[in-house]
Amino acid sequence: MSIIIILIFTIFFYFVFDFLYKNFSNRQFKGPLALPLVGSLLHLKDDTHLVFQKDSKLYGNDGKIIKYWFCDKLTLAIFDVNTMREIYLKNPESLNTRVKSPSTNVIGNRFRGIVTADENYWQFHRDILMKSFTGRKVKSLSSSIEKETNHLISYMKFIEKSGQSFSPRSNFMNFYSNIIFDYVFSRRIENIYEGANEEQGKVLIAIRELFDYLADTLIVNYLMFTKPFYFLYLKIFGHPADPLKKILTKYYLEHSETIDLNNARDVLDSLIIEYRKVGGKEEESSIIPMANELILAGTETNSSTAEWFILTMVNHQDYQEKIYNELSLALKSAHSTTTADDDSSTTTDKHMIKLSNRNQTPLFNAALKEVLRLYPPVPFGVPREVNQSFEINGGSLKIPKGTQIIQSLYSTFRDKNYWDSPDEFKPERFLDDSHSNNYYPYGIGVRNCIGMGFSQDELYISLSNLILNFKLLPLVENSKICDSPIFGFSFKPVEFKISLKQRN
Numbered sequence: 001m002s003i004i005i006i007l008i009f010t011i012f013f014y015f016v017f018d019f020l021y022k023n024f025s026n027r028q029f030k031g032p033l034a035l036p037l038v039g040s041l042l043h044l045k046d047d048t049h050l051v052f053q054k055d056s057k058l059y060g061n062d063g064k065i066i067k068y069w070f071c072d073k074l075t076l077a078i079f080d081v082n083t084m085r086e087i088y089l090k091n092p093e094s095l096n097t098r099v100k101s102p103s104t105n106v107i108g109n110r111f112r113g114i115v116t117a118d119e120n121y122w123q124f125h126r127d128i129l130m131k132s133f134t135g136r137k138v139k140s141l142s143s144s145i146e147k148e149t150n151h152l153i154s155y156m157k158f159i160e161k162s163g164q165s166f167s168p169r170s171n172f173m174n175f176y177s178n179i180i181f182d183y184v185f186s187r188r189i190e191n192i193y194e195g196a197n198e199e200q201g202k203v204l205i206a207i208r209e210l211f212d213y214l215a216d217t218l219i220v221n222y223l224m225f226t227k228p229f230y231f232l233y234l235k236i237f238g239h240p241a242d243p244l245k246k247i248l249t250k251y252y253l254e255h256s257e258t259i260d261l262n263n264a265r266d267v268l269d270s271l272i273i274e275y276r277k278v279g280g281k282e283e284e285s286s287i288i289p290m291a292n293e294l295i296l297a298g299t300e301t302n303s304s305t306a307e308w309f310i311l312t313m314v315n316h317q318d319y320q321e322k323i324y325n326e327l328s329l330a331l332k333s334a335h336s337t338t339t340a341d342d343d344s345s346t347t348t349d350k351h352m353i354k355l356s357n358r359n360q361t362p363l364f365n366a367a368l369k370e371v372l373r374l375y376p377p378v379p380f381g382v383p384r385e386v387n388q389s390f391e392i393n394g395g396s397l398k399i400p401k402g403t404q405i406i407q408s409l410y411s412t413f414r415d416k417n418y419w420d421s422p423d424e425f426k427p428e429r430f431l432d433d434s435h436s437n438n439y440y441p442y443g444i445g446v447r448n449c450i451g452m453g454f455s456q457d458e459l460y461i462s463l464s465n466l467i468l469n470f471k472l473l474p475l476v477e478n479s480k481i482c483d484s485p486i487f488g489f490s491f492k493p494v495e496f497k498i499s500l501k502q503r504n
């Protein structure tokens with residue numbers, strides 16, 4: 001009996017202490033009331049982007065920095081682009097690590113990989129990955145993208161002819177994962193749009209399962225005392241990342257046995273070559289989580305952006321027509337400069353927008369940027385953890401070690417102080433570069449997105465050629481597709497379908 005009473009008192013005092021600590025420490029920052037154990041998570045649970053926006057008007061420091069508790073984790077969300085620059089660009093050493101949670105531990109094989117890497121591991125291995133991207137000579141990224149774009153367009157022509165509607169979600173997921181697989185492992189899934197075969201299907205299922213797992217908020221990431229139970233659970237039941245890791249290990253071993261060290265076939269070969277140049281240290285243990293993250297980061301973000309772009313084009317038929325005209329003109333003028341005698345381009349070349357057309361398509365370029373502003377696929381950035389305390393605001397605000405920092409990209413991109421009519425689609429605002437200082441869809445500072453150029457090339461080639469080939473229409477004439485977002489691993493629209501009408 002007395003043990004039970006002691007237990008009840010202990011829990012009671014823990015709750016009181018936890019409540020007082022969360023709400024009365026770090027008082028220079030304001031934020032919503034934090035409850036014992038869960039902190040502010042209940043406050044944030046629905047439509048987080050909108051809650052953030054409301055909070056930024058309600059709380060202190062002019063709403064530039066707001067304090068939340070993610071269970072036990074002190075979290076500062078940054079809502080102002082100048083503050084973001086001050087924090088991220090002036091304090092690179094303090095912000096070069098990610099949050100060390102159980103899930104980043106498992107996905108990153110003890111904080112390896114790149115997205116999940118800690119401060120000790122990050123710089124050296126990120127440099128190796130960068131060299132592997134730039135050091136490849138055999139196959140260019142643009143040829144992988146062009147090849148896959150042609151496959152998708154052929155499939156879309158079939159869909160249109162057979163009178164079916166087109167589903168952007170599943171098709172773009174397949175499209176961007178096929179590009180990554182081709183570029184990284186020289187493996188493309190044939191007939192991916194029609195339905196992959198059994199072995200290839202396993203790869204797709206493994207990727208989907210991992211996305212679903214990452215989309216769930218894992219309370220264990222923030223409640224310290226649950227960690228041992230979580231790791232015990234994984235030991236018994238396995239982790240959703242295991243099936244994909246197994247497949248990637250197989251690809252790695254195959255590459256490792258057949259590699260020609262003077263001739264990289266793909267990024268995986270390049271990585272092996274770069275690791276062997278420095279003595280092969282941590283080769284396998286680093287390459288598997290890296291490859292895992294490239295698939296995750298490269299598929300989901302691009303396919304969300306493509307979905308938002310299609311949705312925006314369907315809802316803004318006037319802009320879709322203007323962009324189509326701009327793209328057709330760019331294609332015509334590129335080929336009118338080639339004479340019949342010196343024309344070595346293939347028929348496909350003549351009908352395809354390429355990276356070399358970029359300067360001739362300013363409105364399309366601006367529309368892509370505007371879509372990433374309105375619907376940033378990573379709306380809160382990828383959290384970083386402060387690994388040494390620092391001060392900002394002329395020393396008046398101290399950011400303590402161990403704090404989790406979140407960039408609220410969604411709110412800063414819709415901030416009236418920096419954007420005129422922020423909720424409207426106005427691509428013209430990006431026709432000059434007056435906004436480049438306020439715009440960071442790919443993150444900011446030392447751990448910014450390594451795949452930015454990669455992603456911009458993929459989005460440019462794929463989406464320009466879709467617009468060039470098809471008029472994108474709503475299923476019901478003159479209707480609009482709902483643009484309320486839902487949260488998952490990235491920021492997506494509610495799933496929708498569209499009608500296609502082939503252009504001449």
Ligand code: HEM
Binds near residue numbers: 301382384441450
């Ligand atoms: C629309 C597409 C994409 C968006 C919006 C995006 C956005 C981001 C953001 C916001 C971060 C966090 C940066 C920070 O902490 O400041 C990030 C990190 C990262 N992204 Fe992307 N990303 C995209 C596509 C890609 C692609 C295609 C790849 C790879 C092929 C990729 C690989 C990575 C990696 C490896 C990191 C971690 C970098 C590090 O921690 O050092 N991303 N991305």
